[in-house]
Amino acid sequence: MIHFVLLISRQGKVRLTKWYSPYTQKERTKVLRELSGVILTRGPKLCNFVEWRGYKVVYKRYASLYFCMCIDQEDNELEVLEIIHHYVEILDRYFGSVCELDLIFNFHKAYYILDELLIAGELQESSKKSVARLISAQDSLVEMAKEQRSSISNIIAQATK
């Protein structure tokens, strides 16, 4: 099971956190501090896994952004590495060559996408298409709502003219 997902920039800034196991705010801060200390200082050629407090943290660096997932001892690290990559590919597809800036300003969208990929700490969908379909369905609904609103405001505007 995945206990949490963290996105940390190379400067140690938090870009996204998702906790699947209960942690208090205090613990979260501590975890972030500890892990960014461990992961950001690791050299480039070392393996992408860190043993940490009886768990394993799998991380991967994309440009200046570190994607980290904390998993149980018996989980398959290579698989988790690919789950991270899977997520990045979906983000890439959604944002169109995603960069860190996209995630900074659209972190809530990154959350929505993550929610379609992982649920309760498990991978719920391994098909990129399915995830993309659901996200676009949600987005189109949002668009529809926007249009409705603008059309209503148009009507109001016309009426008040």
Add this chain to the structure above:
Amino acid sequence: MEQLKTIGRELAMGSQGGFGQSKEFLELVKSIGEARSKAEEDRIVLHEIETLKRRISEPDIPKRKMKEFIIRLVYIEMLGHDASFGYIHAVKMTHDDTLLLKRTGYLAVTLFLNDDHDLIILIVNTIQKDLKSDNFLIVCAALNAVCRLINDETIPAVLPQVVDLLNHQKEAVRKKAIMALHRFYHKSPSSVSHLFSNFRKRLCDNDPGVMGATLCPLFDLITVDVNTYKDLVLSFVSILKQVAERRLPKGYDYHQMPAPFIQIRLLKILALLGSGDKLASEKMYTVVGDIFRKCDSTSNIGNAVLYECICCVSSIYPNPKLLEAAAEVISRFLKSDSHNLKYMGIDALGRLIKISPEIAEQHQLAVIDCLEDPDDTLKRKTFELLYKMTKSSNVEVIVDRMIDYMISINDNHYKTYIASRCVELAEQFAPSNHWFIQTMNKVFEHAGDLVNIKVAHNLMRLIAEGFGEDDDAADSQLRSSAVESYLRIIGEPKLPSVFLQVICWVFGEYGTADGKYSASYITGKLCDVAEAYSNDETVKAYAVTALMKIYAFEIASGRKVDMLPECQSLVEELSASHSTDLQQRAYELQAVVNLDAHAVEIIMPLDASCEDIEIDKNLSFLNSYVQQSLENGAQPYIPESERSGTLDISNFRSQDQHEASMHGLKFEAYELPKAPVTSRIPPASVAPSAELVPVPEPSYSRETHQVASVPSISDAGSTEPRLKLDGVRRVVWGKPTYSSPTSSTSNASQSTSNGVTQVDSAANVNSKARKTHDSRKPEAEITPEKQKLAASLFGGPSKTEKRPTSASHKVAKASSHAAEKSQAPKAAVVSNQATLEKINHQPPPDLLDLGEPTVTSSAPSVDPFKQLEGLLDTTQVTSTVNHGAVGATEAPDIMALYVGTPAGGQSSSAENSLPSNIYDVNLTSELSNLTSGTTNAGATLPTQFTKGPNPKDALEKDALVRQMGVTPSSQNPNLFSDLLG
């Protein structure tokens, strides 16, 4: 011209609405992004919190505005600050009807709240309603929240709806419903125990996503109870077969592998089902063998599946063919240059080694490489492997290595872990007791406070019992060697408390036993310890008792005892200590020293720590004493059960009229602070207590009466009499137990009863230890172990020809033994050459990690966005590239490898007119990189990445960025680099 461009960008951006948030929010994110220090960031966030607190509680906020506030709250919370003031607004937002707002509300509450938060109760109702919604997206949002927020108490509230959703027409809903049930199972297995059949049903769902999701709960169920699910073996096998044969829709392919995530889950389940079941395992052999053959071992995901296959093979009933295939994969992993694969290889080796131990031998070089690797993760994994393959023949090398590593790290969590491993191995395989003690000393010295206290007790017991049976000489030799080693260690500063306890105990028991050290020398050391660790009461207690033992032995052997002055002052100090335990020990010491030799010998027999002490539970040796007392007119002892009636009498006789309830006080009076009662307590409770002393003495009760009655008269009603009474009581109860022999025997009885049980287990350890000792020659200690590391780890002396290889290969010291080199080191050299060649010809697999600085630097240079930048200002881009190049000197090299065209390195920025298919080239190289150098990846590319960047996207981003005043050339150009680029 320049101006026109900017206007164009701003127009483009205006129509898109930028990133969709208000200026305020963008400003916030931007200022946080530019904060130079944590303190500055905190200041900005605190200011933001103030603003939000004020504004969020204003009346009549438009919903859209509220949504943004909520997202800002999420942002604040993400940065580690407390946004609890806004939780309620997020909860309210979940009540909204429009999906847009509802979704934001759910997102916020799932991020804010743990499932035990008070506000959850306000959401349950909404969730219930939303689960019934017609709009499947709302149902999905609600199910997401269910998975995060529902705890075991609220499960029943939503369970029926969730179960209904298992048959929803949308596969996304079914899938989430399954996962929600899985979550419920985690929270409270009993709540969904009647629904297990549903999981089986969903396994046959015609949507692969739902089927894949169902494997999660099934895995957990099978982990708990294998037998109920044996009938599913065939289904799982056939699903796996179909998956491997690419029967699933193309959408589930991942890097040319058919649904690898589902394959991995199935293999995990098969591993459980086939464990120790030959019949079930036989059904799996074919499909697992197929996967071994079909798996693409050049991609990461392929290796993930292969690794899972190995796990499966090592778990199910062994099959030689599969084991062979697994061993082959392992050797490929271990030979790989990628640390990740080495790590997995070591792990897999640890699994397979249980079934076929001989496989480790061929990988000894690789394992030792990993052990010496600077990467801590890999090192730890290797220790894990060594732990699994420890035998009595290699325990010394392994434990020594572990201890060396333990000393070198600071991570307390892992230190504790590896210390316990060392202890475990040492206890299990110790070749000699001497070695065991030495090892334990090291462990205690460096991780003493982290080891379990039981380990210390084991060590003491081992020293006390020695070899167990008849070898007295060896025993005493062991003890004196222990004493000697401790005398050496004791001088070191800051030893852990547990270790000091062991040392003090051993000094007390055996410090003077062999006559090598004088009593005054040992007592002096003990006093030093007590002084140096004066704030550790346990250590002091051990030290005082040890002092007492030494003096007792001295007296018993007829020597005259001269207490050292520092010892005397220590005892005096402790007899006034705040700790009653220390006080008692100090008094005991003083009492013992003043006794005659015969008495002392009985109290403190020499070397009797593991003698059984017979307990006379009837206390028959007191009979004559009791008789005498009775004759002198004392009260006969009344058993507790018959006591209440007689107490009244005694009460009556003591001429104090009190409620009968007061007699209960004997056992619980200290908790009853009744004011009117206190005034009368003293005489009342003292009298019966005096009479309840098992061996009553008339004089006692009289004394106590006097003492107690004085305060009761002088200041009745105050709390003081009560306090004094406590003191009186303690004397009444305490004195007899303190000085009478009864109590000492009862104490002893406790320890012996422990001792009895412990003896057995210790005997086991001993017998084991002896066996191993016999079978083993101590020669390993003489020769430098490093030279023979491989040999001592993996094989007996028969493998001498292989012995020096690893050592000479790895350890510089071993050069003197170069003559011993055989073919193995050559092989190593060859493999080195091979790897070198690999490096020259193809990107090394380490570069799988796209995030390395080298790749980072190369990627932006071909990014179209950067090219657009280049249009405007070439110097900027070059500076970026340079920046990257500084980070990694190999950049040009890799560019050449990746792009395969002259458009590598800095030159690419100049070629700003390159069409966007350069990007594809880059992606191709990236993909091929992923697949470790296979070139066929390009074919599938267009389908996978058709949605590459277009100029419009880039324009937008650029415009926004400029509007906010962040330019790529400023402090952090990486923000703009493609994550996948």
